[in-house]
Amino acid sequence: MKLLTREALLSFRRAPLLSVLSITTIAFSLFTVGLFGLVALNLQQALRGLEERVEIVSFILRGTPSEAIAVATQDIASFPEVQDVGYVSEEEALQRARAELVEFRDAYRDLQVNPLPASIEVRLKDGFRDAATVERVAQRLKGFGFIDDVRYGREWVQKLDYLRNLTGLVGLVIWMAFAAVAVVIIGVTIRLTILQRAREISIMRLVGATNWFIRGPFLLEGALKGLLGGLLSLVLCYAGYLLFRDKSGGTLSGLVFFRPEHMLVIIIFGILLGLAGSLVSVGRHLRHV
């Protein structure tokens, strides 16, 4: 292990320029991937904000006993998809209408009879806000005898579904393409290192080193370059994030940056890229000598 580390670190010292070039290349490849990830993350965040507004409103028939409503509310709250359930009485509905619909305030004030029905408002848990689940829960709500009508904005939920699937798919394809390009670039730079040390490899083989022994330092070197490249890419991503956020004049002030677990994933991804690039390059070289 000591020898492995020494040989891997020696390669940085022997070819500092090539090492810097490799790390920078890895960093920029990961920066591209990271930047895209950041866009996807913010898009996801924005979609989540929209999703939180998904709500199923069930209007209650007039004259329904409050005991029946209370039992039903408890029952609905125990649905696995349901996050919370709220009961809005006829009076509360009128108050809300007066507060939210300012233009009709006068009309509501002059009413002799409250025309608004009481309702049960159901909000679903994260991960259950797709069109199919919303439809399913709505149907179950309709099953209660005192429910007059159920509304949830079917078209809007369906559009949200479509948008979510589209961004997920496009994101995955673009992300995979960038990742593949990164692997190739990293492989090429590590191959340069290997070619530079071809003589050393041939001598190692001559004196009886196993292929795994020869691979070891290159793999560690690749992993270290991936780690450093990953860290550098995060710095670049953060710089890009600050630039966009501050130059937007406040319109993008809600932009979010990676959470620690995202950063860890990028760094691990960098290490894996470095390892994969090394493994492919050194494997190919060992097959040809």
Next chain:
Amino acid sequence: MIRFANVYKAYPNGALALKDVTFHVSKGEFVFLTGHSGAGKSTIMKLLFAEQKPTAGEVRVSGYNVTSLKPDEVPRLRRRLGVVFQDFRLLEDRTAAENIAFALEVTGARTDTIAARVMRVLTQVGLSAKGRAYPRELSGGEQQRVAIARALVNDPAILLADEPTGNLDERATRGVFQLLRDINAGGTVVVMATHDLDLVRQTSYRIIEMRDGSVVYDSELDEAAAEAQ
């Protein structure tokens, strides 16, 4: 120790480098492999340290069958051999001692034994004072001695030397050759490929002469034939 039985070696372009080569080398022997350039000496060397495999026939080296050697067995065979080349093949950015130690490190030798073993072989090749010198600071003869020390450090049963004096002046040649003789006197089999006939004639060691990929003369067979008559 070494057995070649009806060995053929063809290259992808169709050229036959070896044609029906058969010979045996026993324990303790010193064998010269002679012949002009392209006669097949280097191909025999490459088969001996499993750099290549024969197209037909059987090659056995120190108990290993090179013909059917699996990839993971190649390093194990090479650890039982020492190989020396005309161009020394030293790592320029490591000292003489580090070059030798490298051969031990790659085979997983115990770290606490390496320094002593390196010093032992450096002394054996007469370079105990030059362990810290880099190859560029050494003469050709000294560099070849370092290469020989590296070949010896794993206590090989067989030492393969492919034109080891090809790049050396006469004085250095004599020194290196004497070193190889001393190594052989210690019981190690030495196979030396050379086209330096003056060197070959100085001794009564066995000579295998190659021409166009075939063995055209083997002094051992010649002696046996003479004795039979």
